[in-house]
């Protein structure tokens with residue numbers, strides 16, 4: 151298996167962990183079942199970690215959608231089998247355009263599932279625009295999934311053109327456990343390119359942090375043993391290095407919090423509900439403190455992005 155194959159395979163892992171947490175009622179997602187069969191139940195700390203991950207991203211995303219009244223674009227980089235588009239559609243919160251990018255092998259499979267599962271396909275069709283396929287890519291009025299290697303900026307910009315991306319419309323980028331698999335020079339070039347080309351952009355990055363300590367090293371070794379190199383791990387040393395990567399790539403403002411911090415800020419009633427789902431072990435806090443959400447923005451259009459509440 152090549153290094154890129156191992157990176158692609160992390161999507162199957164993430165999807166099966168999300169399905170396990172959904173089955174355990176951590177959150178609701180009626181669409182994940184169309185991308186992966188029910189599998190083994192994951193350990194409680196994994197389920198809870200994925201809950202914090204999905205919830206953390208959702209909170210920031212919804213704040214941006216409310217601020218722009220959904221008159222914006224979402225671009226999910228390394229989207230894998232993410233189901234956010236379908237869930238937002240059900241909530242009446244889908245943006246003007248929702249674009250997903252990933253390696254070709256992942257996009258092929260995602261497009262196949264969408265084409266063959268009516269509940270997914272039905273949400274893409276509209277009276278004035280049919281769904282059409284272009285090789286592995288899929289385009290519809292509001293939703294696009296296209297293959298691109300995020301390390302290759304000319305491929306990425308040409309694929310965005312196919313999706314009729316609007317560089318003047320406020321755009322939120324999501325990278326959920328993705329940048330860490332790219333060499334630092336490539337992720338820095340990508341972040342610089344976005345900050346230079348989009349008038350108003352908000353970036354939500356979720357990934358590992360504090361990788362230098364003992365627990366972090368075990369996480370790195372574990373991925374290595376599956377053939378996966380964390381090529382961008384140097385940005386994952388601390389919350390400071392996470393913020394710095396954005397500021398040095400030309401973003402106006404950046405902030406970061408680890409997931410344990412975010413988890414502790416959940417409403418008490420929600421924490422009690424989660425406590426009732428499964429008994430946790432001592433790994434829980436350690437795992438949460440080794441992941442973080444970092445968010446950053448550039449706002450040349452002056453829509454007045456407030457510092458988001460987490």
Ligand code: SAM
Nearest residue numbers: 158160161164228229230252253299300326327
């Ligand atoms: N974001 C999804 C989620 O959290 O459920 C998937 C996360 S998975 C850990 C990482 C994803 O990033 C995989 O789908 C992988 O194929 C994609 N990815 C990593 N490096 C990439 C690159 N250079 N170009 C395109 N996709 C990439």
